[in-house]
Amino acid sequence: MSKPLEERKYLTLLKLVDWSLEKGGVDYNLIDEKGHFLCAIKILHAKGKKREVSASSIRKTELEFKERGWIWPPKKKLKNT
Numbered sequence: 001m002s003k004p005l006e007e008r009k010y011l012t013l014l015k016l017v018d019w020s021l022e023k024g025g026v027d028y029n030l031i032d033e034k035g036h037f038l039c040a041i042k043i044l045h046a047k048g049k050k051r052e053v054s055a056s057s058i059r060k061t062e063l064e065f066k067e068r069g070w071i072w073p074p075k076k077k078l079k080n081t
Contacts, residue, residue, distance in 0.1 A: 002058040
């Protein structure tokens with residue numbers, strides 16, 4: 001089971017594979033290195049707490065990595081092929 005992850009840490013991991021988050025209508029959109037939409041990502045924020053990416057969104061990201069044959073979380077910059 002995936003756990004919520006602090007937003008800054010999540011963004012750091014995405015940078016390793018040249019992926020990004022863009023603000024959508026309600027949620028954020030996960031965008032791959034080619035600029036294609038992958039899935040919607042929920043960022044949770046409570047009063048006085050750090051913003052976190054929801055566990056379900058972490059799971060979605062993990063599945064996208066597995067489809068490409070990559071390991072989540074990435075340990076170093078991956079070659080995008």
